[in-house]
Amino acid sequence: MTDAKVYAVIHKTDAERAAAPDSEQAQYRPADLPDGGLNIAHEAVDRHVADGYGEQIAIRWLGRDGGRAEISYAQLALDAARFANVLNTHGLVRGDRLFALMGRVPALYAAALGTLKAGLSFTPMFAAFGPEPIRSRMEIGSASVLLTTAALYRRKIADWRHELPGLKRVLIIGEDVPEDCVGLDAAMVGAADDFATVPTRADEMALLHFTSGTTGKPKGAVHVHGAVVAHAETGRIALDLHPGDVYWCTADPGWVTGTSYGIISPLVNRTTMIVDEAEFDLERWYGILEREKVQVWYTAPTAIRMMMRAGKAAAQGYDFSALRFLSSVGEPLNAECVIWAMEVFGKPFHDNWWQTETGGIMIANTPAMDIKPGSMGKPLPGITAAVVETEGQTLRKLDAGEIGELALRAGWPSMMRAYLHEEQRYAKCFVDGWYLTGDLALRDRDGYYWFVGRADDLIKSSGHLIGPFEVESALIEHDAVAEAAVVGIPDETAGEVVKAYVTLNAGYSADEALERDIRGHARKRLGSAVAPREIVFRHSLPKTRSGKIMRRLLRARELGLPEGDISTLESDDA
Ligand code: ATP
Ligand code: MG
Numbered sequence: 001m002t003d004a005k006v007y008a009v010i011h012k013t014d015a016e017r018a019a020a021p022d023s024e025q026a027q028y029r030p031a032d033l034p035d036g037g038l039n040i041a042h043e044a045v046d047r048h049v050a051d052g053y054g055e056q057i058a059i060r061w062l063g064r065d066g067g068r069a070e071i072s073y074a075q076l077a078l079d080a081a082r083f084a085n086v087l088n089t090h091g092l093v094r095g096d097r098l099f100a101l102m103g104r105v106p107a108l109y110a111a112a113l114g115t116l117k118a119g120l121s122f123t124p125m126f127a128a129f130g131p132e133p134i135r136s137r138m139e140i141g142s143a144s145v146l147l148t149t150a151a152l153y154r155r156k157i158a159d160w161r162h163e164l165p166g167l168k169r170v171l172i173i174g175e176d177v178p179e180d181c182v183g184l185d186a187a188m189v190g191a192a193d194d195f196a197t198v199p200t201r202a203d204e205m206a207l208l209h210f211t212s213g214t215t216g217k218p219k220g221a222v223h224v225h226g227a228v229v230a231h232a233e234t235g236r237i238a239l240d241l242h243p244g245d246v247y248w249c250t251a252d253p254g255w256v257t258g259t260s261y262g263i264i265s266p267l268v269n270r271t272t273m274i275v276d277e278a279e280f281d282l283e284r285w286y287g288i289l290e291r292e293k294v295q296v297w298y299t300a301p302t303a304i305r306m307m308m309r310a311g312k313a314a315a316q317g318y319d320f321s322a323l324r325f326l327s328s329v330g331e332p333l334n335a336e337c338v339i340w341a342m343e344v345f346g347k348p349f350h351d352n353w354w355q356t357e358t359g360g361i362m363i364a365n366t367p368a369m370d371i372k373p374g375s376m377g378k379p380l381p382g383i384t385a386a387v388v389e390t391e392g393q394t395l396r397k398l399d400a401g402e403i404g405e406l407a408l409r410a411g412w413p414s415m416m417r418a419y420l421h422e423e424q425r426y427a428k429c430f431v432d433g434w435y436l437t438g439d440l441a442l443r444d445r446d447g448y449y450w451f452v453g454r455a456d457d458l459i460k461s462s463g464h465l466i467g468p469f470e471v472e473s474a475l476i477e478h479d480a481v482a483e484a485a486v487v488g489i490p491d492e493t494a495g496e497v498v499k500a501y502v503t504l505n506a507g508y509s510a511d512e513a514l515e516r517d518i519r520g521h522a523r524k525r526l527g528s529a530v531a532p533r534e535i536v537f538r539h540s541l542p543k544t545r546s547g548k549i550m551r552r553l554l555r556a557r558e559l560g561l562p563e564g565d566i567s568t569l570e571s572d573d574a
Helices: 013-018 040-048 074-090 106-117 130-142 150-157 183-192 227-237 257-268 283-291 303-310 335-345 423-427 468-475 512-528 552-556
Strands: 057-062 066-074 097-101 120-127 145-149 169-173 205-210 220-224 247-248 273-275 298-300 325-329 348-352 385-391 392-398 404-409 434-443 447-452 459-461 462-467 481-491 495-504 534-537
Touching: 040 227, 040 257, 040 298, 057 106, 066 106, 066 227, 074 106, 074 183, 097 106, 097 130, 097 150, 097 247, 106 120, 106 257, 120 130, 120 257, 120 468, 130 150, 130 392, 150 169, 169 298, 205 227, 220 227, 227 257, 227 325, 227 392, 247 348, 257 273, 273 283, 303 335, 303 348, 303 481, 325 335, 325 434, 335 348, 335 468, 385 434, 404 468, 447 468, 459 481, 459 495, 462 468, 468 481, 481 552, 512 534
Parallel strands: 057 273, 097 120, 097 145, 120 205, 145 169, 247 273, 247 298, 298 325, 325 348, 495 534
Antiparallel strands: 057 066, 205 220, 385 392, 385 404, 404 434, 434 447, 459 462, 481 495
């Protein structure tokens, strides 16, 4: 890896270290319910109300068109209880499965908590999904109830709704309720205020979350109520969440980040969380950071690179002084992005790594740690990680500096308990008590982990193993390059050669001279064996709705192969 040599470590000051959460000490003790049950909804809201914090604002909601609402913990608890009563009234009980298809409005958050409170499992979907991805997820997940809006229902669901025999009810938020659906607003008004939280077991299903579909058909990962312990602790240790903090997670709940760290962790840690209904917009986002005095911000590399593309000047004039802790997840965070944030926000981004399957953050640059830009950080307390090589059922741990598959010792509370209906696929993730992540990484001598690429994306060229991330990071160091995706394409002599797809920053035109210049830069930076042989300019890169570059799609097209599952594809503008 070249990154480690090029970028200086960002050292934490003594004051920063002193203020960092104590990670040696696991502090979170869930409040047992009667019968010894453990329920996420109780931990997230009711517990704080019981402790006297009902007046604190839980959600500060920012509407797409300038609307605003503040929902206290007491109000959220009340709305969740009413929602739980509505479910029971309609015959929906513990063990049933609720799917949500709607935008980020307060009712979604109350519904998520009410669902868990009533002992049903919760599955949020991106409102922008088309009918087919919605239907297949609801089929796989045996949905018993759907929460959506009239417009989304008519456009995407009505045609096939009656072909899902298990779907007992469709709840509609807002007016104009279709005939065969239940109007939620009216039902909530008539619902009782009290609901005795179902004393779910720690190992009882709470969430069904589908993976992003970056490498293939999305898998349905099953998560349990006991995961809340991990959500609480990782939010505290890796994201620096303190009670009362203003916290903004930019992810939609349709992506696991928007549930684990966009609903559960911030509420359990009693923060005030910003929920923005709108999509990414540069001025809007800078405005929110300034006006709402966001202290802790959790976002993704795709957004950071969009900000970088707009240039530093666009950030000038905003006051970001409230920001205390910045973090990023979802895709490799190029060292460039970390450095850029230092200049623009006065604070670096802290990268962290996890997956839908792990339910919560596993590897992170925590508040106490020095940051090595380009590295994912170190395993959190309680997490044992290794870089391994497997052959059948034998697993060998590799030494520092060697590239292999990232593996985690199974057994932390937020670990998935199944891929729904895919027992074999699930079983294949485990060897000898280790969970295999499907990602390639290396560990340096200081114990920091560096992302290399997805196992499927590794390129083998003339005897070199090339991770796409390293090449992409080198490419975006070039002034003209905004984003890059790198794939291997077959070559008679080298086995594979590197091909890059890039988008450009404003003010650059895609021509041969620029292509040569970028290739020259990459050769100098990486050596000719690793640098891309060819560079293709694009307006955007194909990405999932959770903002992940779909390299497999670029490769499939390059080779004239079938595109595979593209149900989560969002942008794709050649
Ligand atoms: P699928 O499993 O369906 O192909 P996916 O793996 O993209 O989709 P998610 O669970 O949303 O679905 O994403 C987890 C993956 O995202 C990780 O396995 C890793 O490849 C990538 N990732 C997450 N955080 C980071 C990070 N900090 N650095 C590098 N990669 C990351
Ligand atoms: Mg995955």
